Amino acid sequence: MLIEIDFNSEEALYIQLRNRIIMGIAANELQEGDVLPSVRQLAETIGINMHTVNKAYTVLKQEGFVKVDRRRGAVIAIDAARLENVEEMRRELQVILAKASCRNISRQEVHALIDEIYEGYGGN
Amino acid sequence: MLIEIDFNSEEALYIQLRNRIIMGIAANELQEGDVLPSVRQLAETIGINMHTVNKAYTVLKQEGFVKVDRRRGAVIAIDAARLENVEEMRRELQVILAKASCRNISRQEVHALIDEIYEGYGGN
DNA sequence: TTTTTGTTATAGTTTTTCTATAACAGTGAA
């Protein structure tokens, strides 16, 4: 899986990394059990510090997307216990949809966009 | 319009403020031409610094939600020129939907949530 | 044994966020 970082983005590097990996899981480019590159390795290929990658992995671990296996490193492992966190999503969507509404983007357009994006994430 | 700030949130105060006002516009609590409280006034009622409010207003101005009238202060004024910025929304949705997909939130659930939120923003 | 894992510690720089005073020009009302 290719991980690209935008150094001009305002988003923190470790957040970009986290987002990329979550999107990779959703898009099935990363599957349960897959091993992520080691923190040093990924840091070198991207050209950033080891600790920045480590922070991204730590966040992913806390959020339940990854487990750390001493021998293999960071492994994709989705924690079933914290599935279905809808409230968190509602708060995030509220801001985005408010902006959309102000900018005259219709509900239909949003639905279409959702479908389009969800398609890339394997249908349902 | 009531503006609440969560001082325990990780989100920057001025971002929370901006989001609240955008949501207020979407929910029709704030309408074209309505005047926002002065930076000093709002700062005092919330209990934060004047410059933090000013930064929120400045961002809102740059994003085209507000114009500044010398005599009246910050006035809701949505810039038609920058309507329909769908690409920005796509990028934001991609991350949220990736997380949703990983957490087994179905496309149907997301659509339902969209409708629910959009309802608060005056239907379409 | 050697290498590779994540992890931890320490330390430093830079940027962002938030606060604190102060002053300025434009505007409206007394």
Add this chain to the structure above:
DNA sequence: TTCACTGTTATAGAAAAACTATAACAAAAA
């Protein structure tokens, strides 16, 4: 005119977050 109120700007500082840099450790694999 004088007064009070707008946003705006300047300057300064404190605190937190983000990122980097070395270094070392134990566990595990080759």
